[in-house]
Structure formats: C-alpha cells, structure tokens
Amino acid sequence: xxxxxxxxxxxxxxxxxxxxxxRYRDAxxxxxxxxxxxxxxxxxxxxxISGGFDKDTLEPLDAWGGPFAATKGLIQDFGPExxxxxxxxxxxxxxxxxxxxxxxxxxxxxxxxxxFITVAYDQLLSNAAKSRYMxxxxxxVPLTLFARSGAGTGHAAQHSESFYSMLAHxxxxxxxxxxxxxSCKGLLAASIRDDDPVFVVNDKKLINLEGFVPDQxxxxxxxxxxxxxxxxxxxxxxxxxTSVVCQEASKxxxxxxxxxxxxxxxxxxxxDEEIIIESVKKTNRVVIVDEDTPRASMASExxxxxxxxxxxYLDAPVKRVTAPHTPVPYNKNLEEAFMPDANDVVATxxxxxx
Amino acid sequence: xxxxxxxxxxxSVSISPKKLRWxxxxxxxxxxFEETMLEQTFKGNAMGVTHPSDGQEAGxxxxxxxxxxxxxxxxxxxxxxxxxxxxxxxxxxMAEIMGRSTGQCHGKGGSMHIADFSxxxxxxxxxxGASIPLAVGAxxxxxxKNxxxxSVAVAFFGDGATSQxxxxxxxxxxxxxxxxxxxxxxxxxxxxxxxxxxxxxxxDIASRAEGYGIPGLQVDGMDVFSVYDAAEQxxxxxxxxxxxTFLEIKTYRYHGHFHADDPKKxxxxxxxxxxxxxxxLISFEERVTESGLMTSEDxxxxxxxxxxxxxxxxxxxxxxxxxxxxxxxKDVYVEYSNSLLGLR
Ligand SMILES: Cc1ncc(C[n+]2csc(CCOP(=O)(O)OP(=O)(O)O)c2C)c(N)n1
Ligand SMILES: [Mg+2]
Numbered sequence: 156x157x158x159x160x161x162x163x164x165x166x167x168x169x170x171x172x173x174x175x176x177x178r179y180r181d182a183x184x185x186x187x188x189x190x191x192x193x194x195x196x197x198x199x200x201x202x203x204i205s206g207g208f209d210k211d212t213l214e215p216l217d218a219w220g221g222p223f224a225a226t227k228g229l230i231q232d233f234g235p236e237x238x239x240x241x242x243x244x245x246x247x248x249x250x251x252x253x254x255x256x257x258x259x260x261x262x263x264x265x266x267x268x269x270x271f272i273t274v275a276y277d278q279l280l281s282n283a284a285k286s287r288y289m290x291x292x293x294x295x296v297p298l299t300l301f302a303r304s305g306a307g308t309g310h311a312a313q314h315s316e317s318f319y320s321m322l323a324h325x326x327x328x329x330x331x332x333x334x335x336x337x338s339c340k341g342l343l344a345a346s347i348r349d350d351d352p353v354f355v356v357n358d359k360k361l362i363n364l365e366g367f368v369p370d371q372x373x374x375x376x377x378x379x380x381x382x383x384x385x386x387x388x389x390x391x392x393x394x395x396x397t398s399v400v401c402q403e404a405s406k407x408x409x410x411x412x413x414x415x416x417x418x419x420x421x422x423x424x425x426x427d428e429e430i431i432i433e434s435v436k437k438t439n440r441v442v443i444v445d446e447d448t449p450r451a452s453m454a455s456e457x458x459x460x461x462x463x464x465x466x467x468y469l470d471a472p473v474k475r476v477t478a479p480h481t482p483v484p485y486n487k488n489l490e491e492a493f494m495p496d497a498n499d500v501v502a503t504x505x506x507x508x509x
Numbered sequence: 510x511x512x513x514x515x516x517x518x519x520x521s522v523s524i525s526p527k528k529l530r531w532x533x534x535x536x537x538x539x540x541x542f543e544e545t546m547l548e549q550t551f552k553g554n555a556m557g558v559t560h561p562s563d564g565q566e567a568g569x570x571x572x573x574x575x576x577x578x579x580x581x582x583x584x585x586x587x588x589x590x591x592x593x594x595x596x597x598x599x600x601x602x603m604a605e606i607m608g609r610s611t612g613q614c615h616g617k618g619g620s621m622h623i624a625d626f627s628x629x630x631x632x633x634x635x636x637x638g639a640s641i642p643l644a645v646g647a648x649x650x651x652x653x654k655n656x657x658x659x660s661v662a663v664a665f666f667g668d669g670a671t672s673q674x675x676x677x678x679x680x681x682x683x684x685x686x687x688x689x690x691x692x693x694x695x696x697x698x699x700x701x702x703x704x705x706x707x708x709x710x711x712x713d714i715a716s717r718a719e720g721y722g723i724p725g726l727q728v729d730g731m732d733v734f735s736v737y738d739a740a741e742q743x744x745x746x747x748x749x750x751x752x753x754t755f756l757e758i759k760t761y762r763y764h765g766h767f768h769a770d771d772p773k774k775x776x777x778x779x780x781x782x783x784x785x786x787x788x789x790l791i792s793f794e795e796r797v798t799e800s801g802l803m804t805s806e807d808x809x810x811x812x813x814x815x816x817x818x819x820x821x822x823x824x825x826x827x828x829x830x831x832x833x834x835x836x837x838x839k840d841v842y843v844e845y846s847n848s849l850l851g852l853r
Contacts, residue, residue, distance in 0.1 A: 206702035207775030218774035219702040242672035242708035243637045243700055271636065274673075309557025309608075311619040313635040480852045481841045485619030486608035487556050489837045 174369035179361045180223050182336035182368050183301075183343060187226065187263065189372060190347045191233055194261060197347060198237040200248050201265025205230035205240050215240075221265055222303060223362045249275035249300070253283045256298040256352070263347060266302035269356060270316045283352040284327030298352040301343075305358040305396055305446060306483045306494050315483035315490075317446040319394070319453050322354050323424040329353040329377055330423040332395035336366040338421055341375030349377060358396035358446075380427035382434075386414030389440040389504050392431065392457055394420040397444040397495060404444075404500035413508055423453055431457060432464050439470040442503050444495050449477040471507035476500050524737070529802060532574060532733050533793055534811045536566040539590045540790060541819045542599055543764075546589065546606055546620075549823065550768045556608035559620045562590035564763035567789035568695050569594035571736025572663055572756075575744040581629045581647035581662040583640035586621045587695075587762070588633030591665050595630045597623065600822040609829035616832045617840075629660075637700075638673030641666055641692070645679045648690035648747075661689040661747040669700025671714055680721040680753070689747035691740070692718070692755040695730065697762045702775040718755035730760030731787040734796070760784075 177185075191197050204226040206219025215235055220227025230238040241248040245266070252262035266272050272279065283296050306315040322330045329351055333339040339357070346353035383398060384405055393401035398419035405415035416434050420426055435441050441461060445454035454475040461473050476495045484490055524532070543563040550559045562569075565587075573582070573594035584591040592602055597613065605612030606620045613623050624632035631647060634640035644664035651660035670676060671694060683690045694714055698705050711717065718725030726743075729735040736758060743754035761784035765772040772781075797803040838852045845852065 203701045203703055208707050216775050243669045244672045246674055484617045486616035486832055488831055492837055
C-alpha cells in the first residue's frame, strides 16, 4: 500500500492502486498544486508562470500559465504571493529564491528553458550548492528548480540543451530526470520535500506523454534508478527521454532475439550505482544513452563507474550513444541526426552482441 | 526629446528623396516579410518557433538609416526587422527560417539566430539580454582600432530585457569607457504576457540611463521620423567620441509573442486599436503625400516591388535544398585536431 510518507515501488508494482492515465504536464501541474496545499511555505517564482495582469483591476490573467502550461491555474487558487511572476532577471530571482530558502521558505523556481539556468549559474553553484557546506551545516537550502530541456522542437541552439552533467557536477546540488508522468509526480514531490537544492529536468519531448499515475500522494526516493524491462543480453541505460528511446530500442532488439534490460536512472545526482552494477554483472554488456553532448557527460561518468566496479564482468567495451560534440542545429534533419534515437541504440547494441 | 508634429514635418523635408524611399521601402519590406513568414510558419514551412516584429518597423528602420555596413547591430529573438533594416537579403533570411542550406546560417541558426557579419549584423540572440554586451564589444573594437569610419554599434533589446543585470553592466561599462554604442530599447509594452508596468519599476525606461551618466530619450516608435531624428543625434554623439546614448522606442507588436500566441488573452483591444491607428506605414504615407514629398504612385510602386521581392524570397526558400548531413559537424571550432571523430 502506498502512503504519502513512504516512497512508491520504483518499477511496476502499483497494480490495483487507484489512478488514471494522464499527461506528463498534468502530472507536473497537479503535483505542484498538491505540494502547495500541503505546505504553506512552498511557493513559486518564474517568468509568466501565470502571465499577464489586467491593467485596471490588477487581477492576474493566467494568460500563459508557464511554458507548456506547467503552472496554469495555480494563481487562481494560491494568488500572486505564492505564484510570483518575475521580470526577466534569472540571476536576481534565483538568487532571491536561494535567500528565501536559507531563511525558512521552500521556493520552487521555473527556470523556463534549461539553457537559461546559465544566466544564474553563479547563484546555483556558489550559493545554492555550497552554503550548507561552507557554513558547516548551520543552514539548508530547500530549493527546487525546474526547466524544460532537450532538442526536437526546432528551438535551435540556445533553447535545446541537455547539459545534465553541468549540474550533476556540482557537489551540494541534486538532479532528477523523470521520464514519464508517474516518475514526474513522485520525483517532483520528493524534490520539493527534500531539504537540499534539487533541479528537476523535464525533457520537452515528454511533456505530452501519457501514462498511469496513482491518485494518491507519493514520492520516489531521490538517487534511485528503476528497471523498465528485464533481460539478459545487454543493459541499456537511459535518463529522461532517452529512457523512452531505450524502451523503443529494446522492442526492436527483441524481434532479433536480443533481450535487453532497460534501466531508467531517474536521478543523476545522487545516482544509483548499484542498479547499474547489478545489471551489468548479469548482462556483461552495456550501452548508455544520453542526449547530452559526450565530453564529460553523465554517459562518461556511468562508463567510468562500470569500468571501475564491474570490469571483470564485461564481455564488450562499454558503449555510449550520445549527441555529437556540437551545439543543437535548427534544421529538422540535422536536429534529428543530433539526437540519439532507437536505431542508433540498436546499431550500437548489435556492434557488441554477437 | 519627444518632438511635436510641426518639428517632425520640418525635419522630414530635409531627408533626401532617396532616403525617404529607403525608409518606406524598408518598413514595408519588414511588414510584408513578417506577414509572409507567419503564413509560412502556419503552413509548417518554418522549422521552429518564430517571433514576428510587424508593428515595430519604425524603430530599426529609423535607426539603421544612419548606419553603414561598417556599423554593427546586436539583435534579439524578435530580430527579422533588425536584419532587414541592416540590409540583409530577404531570400537568405526566409531560407534560414525554413532551415535551408541557402539560409543566412545554412539552416543551422533559424529564425532566432540570423546573422550577417558582412552587413554588420552580429546575430539575433535567443537569450534575453545576451546580445547587449556584444554590441558594447563591437563598439570597443571600433574605439580600439580607431578606424576612419568611426564605426558605431547599436544594441537592440526589448522592455523585458531591461530587467536583466547584463544591460546595467553594459551601460556602466560603455559609459566609463565612452564607447560608441546606442542602447535601443524597443518598448512594446510586454515581455511575453507580462506587461512592462508590472515588470519594470519605472514608467520611463529611458530614465534608467541617467544613473549611468548616459543621456536617455523617449521616442515615438510608431513614427519613423521621430526615431530618425533621435537616432541621428545618438549616432553623431557616438561617432564623435562622446559615448553612449539610450533610446527608449515606444512601440507595439501587432501579433502575439510568438507565432502561436494569442495576445487577446492579455492585451486590450483598445490598446491595439490605438497603436494601429498610429501605424508607421500609414502615418508615413500621409506625411509624405500631404507635404508633396512623394506621390501615392511612388508609394504604390515601392509596394509592388516589395511584394515581388518577398514572393521571390519565399519561392527561393521553398525550393532551396536542405543542408547536408556534414553541416551538423561544421563550424563548432575553427580547427579541432581529430575533427570529425572528435565531434561524434
Ligand atoms: C534569459 C532568458 N530568459 C527568458 C527567456 C524567454 N523569453 C524569450 S522572449 C521573452 C520576452 C522578452 O521580452 P522583451 O525583452 O520585451 O522583448 P519582446 O519579446 O517584447 O520583443 C522571454 C521571457 C529567454 N529567451 N531568455
Ligand atoms: Mg517587449
């Protein structure tokens, strides 16, 4: 039985639980609402998270409701004190959110596109992530940030990043990457309730994805990965949208008699070393799929952990399927070539499975 | 700095017929480019998000009228008007928006990243505020090299961008270094759905400049002559080494924030009607025909030429090839040891 205090099983295991099929964006929106109802110190800051005000009445119009309507409707219920539309001042309002977190509030910040966090990277790196350590535990930073990542929508080089490793690299910051409505709900709730700064990265390609979500409140433990399918021949490691890609690839591989085991990392910092090692010890082959550029990426990090902790079990080189070491191009064909897809994964698996 | 009508009329007389023609044709070119670009976006021919600038034509045109290819401009996500005013070719712009190899950036940049360094166009920029210091840097180059042309740089940005710290740092830098830069704030009243009266702590954005020791002027951005006059002085100041000027150009975007945005959700009809009644093309037409500077036949002829040009640009874009796959790996660096393998 799932309760709001316990975390839900990571894999399928919620059969019989009451719930419904909803879109990722709706899971996100309703979880924000639920967490705001639960804790009056939780509040939102972001650009156009409601969007627009009537000049005469000063009433919020909620004309925008955040990109992809992530925060739509919240201002009606919680008002402009708790749903704070911000000017375009990322360094300022993210810094202010950190200050509020240091002094007892639990801010949730919409960074809009993932790329824009770099405007406030100093605040994130030097203040959010380091305050607790520098001040020897005198304080904590219960801050949640979220943003939309990934290529595939023609938003071009400055709106399509997936630089997970630039965040996971920072000691003191946690990073989660939900891959479906179910994990979106559980990870977002866990992030907001967590006392450390957590960055929730939502790939744009997941926003309209539908999936089963239990009605009741639940969290997914930060730092845990899950199996999406089990197999003996090869381990596929995905994160965020590449978990969907891995599942697609595993179906194609099955037609050729190759049984892939798919791991969905869900958290990138901390991340689940054990599930990776456990699986690789069984399958002896591994392909890591990451939409980030390859240099100093999560894919490289996982590969390093595998060669360190499961070297004797490997029957083939650890393979990474990633974006190339380039910015994201605008043209659709080039953008598609940029993103790792199921065919790339299948071809790579076939190069190491005989 | 707001001019009254009679002064403006006096001024327009002193603009050469050639320049008058250029002003009108540039504004009309932007208008028709944006309208056509939107049509093409809705037909699915643009490959991504587009931000039209129709309604705002007088700003970039009134300013770029004083610039040459040796001068620089920095631009924004709403950059098509800046590009056209700076003399970029509409066919290569349209091709870029359609992601074609003949595009200004070979289809790799898209609507939000059109650039033409041969024309002094430093590139449109999709990070709000990010191009402002680039214009300051271009002005620094000009001062450093001290060339005969005394190049100047114009940073275009919106009201929303004035909340970014980088604008304020840029103003201070350019002021203490007396750089030949013009801060051109296109205040269209909104940043996405957020009204500037909510996001900006002053009624008068131009007054921001004062704190940095920079003259700040408010200009009617629906009237190309007002912009032209103000920009003339700002450019003169910059070229003669007197430092930066800040122009707040009061304007309006006729469409939503991006192609699929419905502005009716957050703007009032009477506001739109007010600005449309001051439309830069109509007011220009009235002014020049009433004062006998141009005839309605002249204007008609210009419009026909431009219709033809935009039609050709669209056909050019639609029939151009897509970029080769290798384009993905090109121009990440000038040189990279292990070029192709290293990038995969
Ligand atoms: C750093 C950053 N934050 C947020 C955005 C999203 N965004 C794109 S345009 C825009 C509004 C810009 O408003 P303004 O500067 O007034 O220019 P306008 O769109 O009115 O031309 C916003 C918030 C962005 N592109 N970059
Ligand atoms: Mg604006």
